[in-house]
Amino acid sequence: MKARSAIVRTLGAASAGALAWLAATSGTSAASSQDGATVQAATGDTPGYAVEDFGYPEADKILADKGITLKRGDGHILLADCADATGLIQIIARNKSKVCFRVTGDSGYLALEIPAVHSIRGNDYAARVDMTVGSERKTFDISKNIWTPVGESGDPQGREHTLVEIRTSK
Known part of the structure; x- marks a missing residue:
């Protein structure tokens, strides 16, 4: 009772x-x-709902400060200071200083735009990147913990490529 x-x-x-x-x-x-x-606030009989667009936080500020367009992702590939730590994905583009990303979780996705990328150093994750040159889209597998030639350095014609996606997995 x-x-x-x-x-x-x-x-x-x-x-x-x-x-x-x-x-x-x-x-x-x-x-x-x-x-x-x-x-x-929601009104009426039904509660409101949140819609996540997976847009990269402070993307406008990063574009203005660093000239990097970060579009959207799952939150597991984050822009990082290259001087902060080891274990980062490092990207080298013509006319830019090195750009680094920290990967967290078991997998990650980031849509971005960095023009004239020619080398990427992987970390402990398996990584693939998609790049565009004109209307053509190419995929490059990034070697773990060493530099991989991509874009113009991996293209027989030496054409300038734009990095548009990074995908990682453990």
Whole structure:
């Protein structure tokens, strides 16, 4: 009997909490998030939902500061300071300093644009990159922990390639 009354009290408290939450969120209010996007409370009988576009955080700032277009990814391949640590994927492009990425998790994906890439040093992950030259798309397997010639240095015609995707797996 004690167990039953404890369950009833718990359910009653949970219901009261849910009703209080509904009352607090039933109004229409808007607020701005840290990135400037407007967030609006859901109205009506159904709760709102979040949509993740997998856009790279602060991509506009990175483009302005470093000239690198970071589009979207799964959050497991992150721009890193090349001086910070070992174990990074390192990219060399003509007219740019070295660009590095840290990989976390079991796999990763990043869509980006870095023009005139000619060498990539892999890390401990298996990595593949997609590059474009004109309307042609090429895939290169990146060797682990050594430099791999890609783009113009891996092209018999020496054409300038743009790095557009990085994919990694353990």
